[in-house]
Amino acid sequence: DAHKLLVLAGDGIGPEVMREVARIVHWMSAHRGLKLEITEELVGAASLAVHGVPIRDEVIELARQSDAVLFGSVGDPAWSHVGFDKRPEVAILKLRKELELFANLRPAKLFDALIDASALKAEVVHGLDLMIVRETVGGIYFGEPRGIETLPDGSRRGINTEVYTTSEIERVARVAFDLARKRDNRVCSVEKCNVMESGLLWKEVVTDIHKREYSDVQLSHMLADNCAMQLVRDPNQFDVIVTGNLFGDILSDLASMLTGSLGMLPSATLGPVRAYGKRNALYEPIHGSAPDIAGKGIANPLAQILSFAMLLRYSLNRGEDADLIETAVSNVLASGLRTGDIMSPGMARVGTEMMGQAVLRE
């Protein structure tokens, strides 16, 4: 009984970093008894080019049936003028929505060996280890009405709607509180309740569920603008941050950049727990498709490799294998190998493939 894994490499650097994961899978099958039934499919611009859509319904169905999805990245400037429904990005948005992958876990963790790569002073970013829990199937990303309408005088109006319901807020708050209990037991909930009613409801519902079910966890609230400032001023004040789709998009990118190692950071997006404790889950690097460096063999494969480690740990219950990979990555960094994105003086610059092989050797 092999685990069903769906691999969606996507666009840009996606396929080349995914190749390095394939090597590790191969090695683990041979040496660690890992049994995977792997299906690969096209998504994003790659799928648009062949099938005319960013993701086919069959692929969504495959994702639903699989034990886990390993995702690369989507996005391609060549498709940016083709129309809103034909954005490569629709692939990831649809996957999240259709599989109800509502909780995106985005760690911003400093790798000690990479402290020089951060734009922040060492004393500010030292030891950074925070987790952003971002809601991913609600908010302004999916609310109706939406669109662009032409007015009688020929001018236009663009409209989007932010909507959050009690239950949508509750379930993502639970994920954050549960996580905090395994960490430093602190949650900071972020919204813009001084301007938006959806944020006001967000704050009330989080406060409520905290009182009812999680009063042992320390809860604080912060406005999104202040949170952006505090992440720069003193990121170590945070343990777990929970927030909506749009703020989470911005703040998690910001948080990961603080570590100076965007190319290093994995993420997991989880769906509801179903029968037998099963839940759909998708794993992807935080970085995007990086079209500017795609195909050059210089992309950092470590975020994709660490995403696979997260997948082993959380979806396949193979924590030891995940440890193996994470330790290998640490050792490779300690040995001084660096791709361009995390390069600093005195280190050895390598490409995608050499980095992947170094991890494998470890």
Next chain:
Amino acid sequence: DAHKLLVLAGDGIGPEVMREVARIVHWMSAHRGLKLEITEELVGAASLAVHGVPIRDEVIELARQSDAVLFGSVGDPAWSHVGFDKRPEVAILKLRKELELFANLRPAKLFDALIDASALKAEVVHGLDLMIVRETVGGIYFGEPRGIETLPDGSRRGINTEVYTTSEIERVARVAFDLARKRDNRVCSVEKCNVMESGLLWKEVVTDIHKREYSDVQLSHMLADNCAMQLVRDPNQFDVIVTGNLFGDILSDLASMLTGSLGMLPSATLGPVRAYGKRNALYEPIHGSAPDIAGKGIANPLAQILSFAMLLRYSLNRGEDADLIETAVSNVLASGLRTGDIMSPGMARVGTEMMGQAVLRE
């Protein structure tokens, strides 16, 4: 013929930092022939306590009739549970909306003497001088429908609507392009067009007006999540950033924190140009009401003082007086005086009043 100035100190540290501006006004009246007809009014929690509303209609009318408004800050935790219409913040939101103050200019400028106060490495933040032009009367701050509704099953839904029209986007883009021409001639327009149609329209309209009227200015586009990252990675890549209300709120706070001197940064919010070249304008520090340090006499008055300098320059056409103040502030910093927020080793810590008087002496 004195200039009509409306002073709205507001809440928290607002009144105490405004007092230091009053000293400067007094001095300038005596020594520089500055003629001001000053009216002071309550806004925010201060107005709620006395009048039961965050801002009275008469005060809005006064603001409309004045040559400029000098605003302090609003916000008070004591009023945060009283109801959405009774937020102190309504004062500033209403002023912006009713006076059509659509373009908020937020400089993020590093004061060389304060480079140590930044969380960023000196080489990253060195020489930083960017300007964020934030749209302030549209977007999700004001769109309808909005509110919290209770569903038949007792659960609730929070709703807000983001709306932007062609003309709203055009006029703020023009402000940004005009500013860029006086600076480094580069504008970066920021939205989230891969997810939001309002962002797609934003991008199209900015592109369009650039082609028609400003093709001499260099224009680029960036997604909001990427912009947050780039502001940390390499803020010096930017000259003028133009963006919507919500992204502008977050990104401008982030940008100002990069300088390490939030307590130093002023802002101007401009309305449409009317007959005789007149336009309504409001000047306020970027920092908020800071209730935690209010009344302690330790707040930094320099952002409020520099907001007054901006007012002299842009609304009263008294550039020389503005220069005088700005030079005085530089000199005071160079002499080593610091309030707590910008303190660094070896400098002399002073309170609000001593800082204000030091500027006056200069």
